[in-house]
Amino acid sequence: MTAVPWLTVLWLIPAAASLAVLAVPAHRADTAKALALGASVVTAVWAVLVAVRFSAAGPRFQLIEDVSWIPAIGASYSLALDGIGLALLLLTALLAPVLIGAGWHEADISGRTTARGTHTFFALLLATEAMVLISFVATDVLLFYIVFEAMLIPMYFLIGGYGTGPNASRAAVKFLLYNLLGGLVMLAAVIGLYVVTTRSGPGTFSLSAIGELVRGDGLAASSSTLNLLFLGFLFAFAVKAPLWPLHSWLPDAAVAATPASAVLMMAVMDKVGTFAMLRFCLELFPEASATFAPVICVLAVISVIYGAIVAIGQTDLMRLIAYTSISHFGFIVLGIFALTAQGQAGSTLYMVNHGISTAALFLIAGFLVTQRGSRRIADYGGTAKVAPVLAGTFLVAGLATLSLPGLAPFISEFLVLIGTYVRYPVAAVVASVALVLSALYILWTYQRMFGGPAHQPGPIRDLDLRQRTVAGVLIAALLVLGLFPGLILDFVDPAVSYFSGSLR
Structure with missing residues (x-):
């Protein structure tokens, strides 16, 4: 326990x-906006202080907090931080002020707000941030499950209550039903896991206690039972991630939500799913993870190629970006279940880099769409002539999305492919096709929207100071992590070596 x-x-x-x-x-x-922004900045500063206290050469879990919560069932309020959690914790805390700044006027123009609509919008953003932060440090399975489900509620209201277009309510319901179904399956697996632990002593939800059982004599259950429990956890995480074929809620929700809400969902909240694959699937069920890894890698490759191909055919700019995220999540899952240190380090770094690159691309696109009132790519053209800063920042964010060398996503995608090739060379080769496809959909979109003669009806303004600050911070992060990936990998490598070593 820390003081x-x-x-x-x-x-x-x-x-x-x-x-x-x-x-x-x-x-x-x-005042409500300023309070929300100030709180997010304080949270970011506190997260940096937490990172300073974390030692990459220290024990796996640090800053441990453990208080008995429900003694009758062995549940506790248990928090701890490892290198993987630290990377995602920093992503969440540092991205939140950017999202609040980007969404400064989103509640005002949504058309669905009440007298306190602005207050509620920013309160929901902060509530979602708080729950995501807990999920990255929770080391009690029951505590994690509760937060995993609870974060759906504020996001549901952000999509349905502040989303735009006639389908916002339907997209919110679809988002909630998909994720609640995954959570229901996970709840059955959580209960099953608890029952299994009672066969070796007092029942527990403690990740460390269950991990010791796994590394010792193993859990007192047949391999078929453990496989079913693994699949229960995996299903919930694959819905959240999202992994093909459980992905269809994401494009609808991303298009319906405001840009800041959509980025919070895709760049931050959905990372809880891939993070949990590392934290819970691999640690609690190592044998089942190894058994199902080939199948999961196939699904991941399908996600990679499917997301890229469908993105090429989109006429809606925001839906195009949403499908690129499905492709990128496929890369993340592929690296995790390649079961190599390089693949898992690349996946963790990819989670961070995808969060930044998607935030940049989606928010900058949102700045443009908000002006024009249309998401159709065909409604734009020649925008670079009237809004050069907007065009330039969009291009850099797009190049990061296609993993251009020198920008942050490149090294993470490179590590995933190398780590995958060691075990599944065919999967790595097929997944690499997405590099060509991503260049096609990004550059073609840029050419249609920003090149050629200006023909959109109505003027397009360039980015103002607030928008330039948001875009500048994100692009600076892409450049820094592209040149110095060790800022994240130095903390991540010791943590992922634990998983890859136990799964050999």
Whole structure:
């Protein structure tokens, strides 16, 4: 136990701020926005302090907090941080102020707000951030499950209550039903896992205690039972990720949500699914992970190619970006279940880099779409002549999405492919086709929207100071991590070596 509850304070800041934002008088919308932004900045600073206290050469789990919660069933409020959790924790905390800045006027123009609509919008953003932060440090299976499900509620209201277009409510319901179904299956697996632990002593939900059983004599259950439990966890995480063929909720939700909400969902919340594959699937069920790895890698390759091909045929800019995320998530899952240190390190780095690159591309596209009021690619042309900064930042974000060398996603995708080739060379070769496809859909989209003569009806303004700040921060991050990936890998490598070593 640490003298200062670093991890508890980390999630309490945005959680308390979400309530404080709601308490701001209805006519003080600007105050509510400023409070939300200030709280997100404080959370980001606290996250950096947590990172400073974390030692890459230290034990796997650090800053441990463990308090008995429900003694009768062996549940505890247990938090701890490893290198993988640290990378995603920093992504979440540092991206939140950017999203709040990008979404500064989103609640005002959604057309669905009440007198306190702005307050509720930013409170929901902060509540989602708090729950995601808990999920990256929770080391009690039951605690993780509760947060895993609870984060769906604020996101549901962000999509349905503030989304645009006639299908926002339907997209929100689809998002909720898909993820609740995954959670229901996971709940059955959580209960089954608890029952299995009772055969070796007092039942427990502790990740460390169950891990010791697994590394010792193993869980007291048949291989078929453990396979079923593994699949129960995997199903929920694959829905959240999302992995083909459980992906269809994502494009609808991303298109319906406001840009800031969509990025929070795709760049941050969905990472909980791939993170949990590492944290729970590989650690609790190593033999089942190895058994099903070839099948999962096939599904991942299908996601990679499917997402890229479908993106090429899109006429809706936001839907195109959503399908690119499906392709990128396929790469992340592929690296995880390649079961190599390089693949898993690349996947973790990919989670961070995808979060930044998707945020940049989606938010910059959102700045453009908000002006024009149309998501159709055909409604634009020659935009670079009237909005050169917007065009330039979009191009850099697009080049990052196609993993151009020198930008952050390149090294993570490179590590995933190398790590995969060691075990599954055919999968690595097929997945690499997506590099060509991604160049096609990004460059073709840029040419149609920003090149040629200007023909869109109505003027297009260039990015203002707030929008330039948002885009500049994200592009700077892409450049820094592209040149210095060790900033993340130095913390991630020791953590992933634990998984790859136990799965050999």
